[in-house]
Amino acid sequence: MSSSLQTAFLGSYYQNPFMNASGVHCLTVKELNELSASRAGAFITKSCTTKEREGNPKPRYYSVPLGSINSMGLPNKGFDYYLNYVLDFQSKSSDSLPFLSVAGMSIDENLHMLRIVQDSAFNGVVELNLSCPNVPGKPQVAYDFEVTEEILTKVFDFYKKPLGVKLPPFFDFAHFDAMAQILNKFPLAYINCINSVGNGLYIDIESEGVVIKPKNGFGGIGGEYVKPTALANVRAFYLRLKPEIKIIGTGGICTGRDAFEHLLCGASMLQVGTQLYEEGVSVFDRLQQELREIMNKKGYKSIDEFRGKLKSL
Ligand code: RRO
Numbered sequence: 001m002s003s004s005l006q007t008a009f010l011g012s013y014y015q016n017p018f019m020n021a022s023g024v025h026c027l028t029v030k031e032l033n034e035l036s037a038s039r040a041g042a043f044i045t046k047s048c049t050t051k052e053r054e055g056n057p058k059p060r061y062y063s064v065p066l067g068s069i070n071s072m073g074l075p076n077k078g079f080d081y082y083l084n085y086v087l088d089f090q091s092k093s094s095d096s097l098p099f100l101s102v103a104g105m106s107i108d109e110n111l112h113m114l115r116i117v118q119d120s121a122f123n124g125v126v127e128l129n130l131s132c133p134n135v136p137g138k139p140q141v142a143y144d145f146e147v148t149e150e151i152l153t154k155v156f157d158f159y160k161k162p163l164g165v166k167l168p169p170f171f172d173f174a175h176f177d178a179m180a181q182i183l184n185k186f187p188l189a190y191i192n193c194i195n196s197v198g199n200g201l202y203i204d205i206e207s208e209g210v211v212i213k214p215k216n217g218f219g220g221i222g223g224e225y226v227k228p229t230a231l232a233n234v235r236a237f238y239l240r241l242k243p244e245i246k247i248i249g250t251g252g253i254c255t256g257r258d259a260f261e262h263l264l265c266g267a268s269m270l271q272v273g274t275q276l277y278e279e280g281v282s283v284f285d286r287l288q289q290e291l292r293e294i295m296n297k298k299g300y301k302s303i304d305e306f307r308g309k310l311k312s313l
Helices: 029-037 079-092 107-119 146-157 173-183 224-240 256-265 274-279 282-300
Strands: 006-009 011-016 018-022 061-064 067-070 099-102 125-129 164-166 190-193 197-201 216-223 245-248 267-272
Touching: 018 282, 029 079, 061 274, 067 224, 067 274, 079 099, 079 107, 079 125, 099 107, 107 125, 107 146, 146 173, 173 224, 190 224, 197 224, 216 224, 224 245, 224 256, 256 267, 256 282, 267 274, 267 282, 274 282
Parallel strands: 018 267, 099 125, 125 164, 164 190, 190 245, 245 267
Antiparallel strands: 006 011, 061 067, 067 216, 197 216
16 A cells, blocks of 8 residues: 555644745745645745735845755735635635744734734634844844743733744754743744755855845855755754644755655654745655655655654664
8 A cells, every 4th residue: 555645733634744835936826826726735825024025126036056045035915915815715625724924023013913813714823934034134033032932922822823933943952952942831833943044145156246136145045955954953843842842844855855854853744945946836746756655665654653753873
């Protein structure tokens, strides 16, 4: 019998664990419809602010051999646009729950959007993005541990629906420990590791210049470059968080093997960013086929048989 990729997540069943990473192929209704019609197990909307934003000047995304660099600057169609989309989706589809990503520019803006979601008919999952690296003058929230705790305290004062947070990569055991201690205080549904590796610099040797316009070429790095960092973050938090907090693995998923590695580290769902940008929504067919082949070869019938079971030496 062929392996099943069926995934239980927050009380819902998804046909497979793959979804887009917020920001890729999810800005417009057209793109979101393409995702929901694709073989992706689930989808998430572009991180949004209360009002529509143009984002940073172009060029602001650049593909490089080992991944991508972006400084999009949170372009989005505004909170109402995405809330209406997911409400409409859930009224037509009973099987999988949609994910709505929010990224307010202040604590109050996040609380404002979440209050509206709380009072709405939305029954999906909210991902609170605490890690946008690209808004000039706005540091990534989750690198400030005190502010992170303050936001989560204020959010869970009133927010009772499933909520996860998108985290930036951490690079030190002291930071894994400190962040996990904060996250464990809250009824989080999940964390998503990782957002792009913030403020990298890619240089074109021909022009002797940078490749994206905003922030003098500095931008978030994604793709193959970031997989080891992503895996480390998934693993570090899997070992530190209470079991009720699930993990979505994001970063460097280009093949079924990358997906298998994220699952082995403990991820429940998997998000694809750079590779989806490169390949379009057919990437989800290929990834499922490749993951299934690996599982068949190893004799695994379900993901639960190996999830989180990375061996130490
Ligand atoms: O829009 C962006 O520049 C952006 C966001 Br909000 C994010 O969370 N991560 C990223 O790499 N780019």
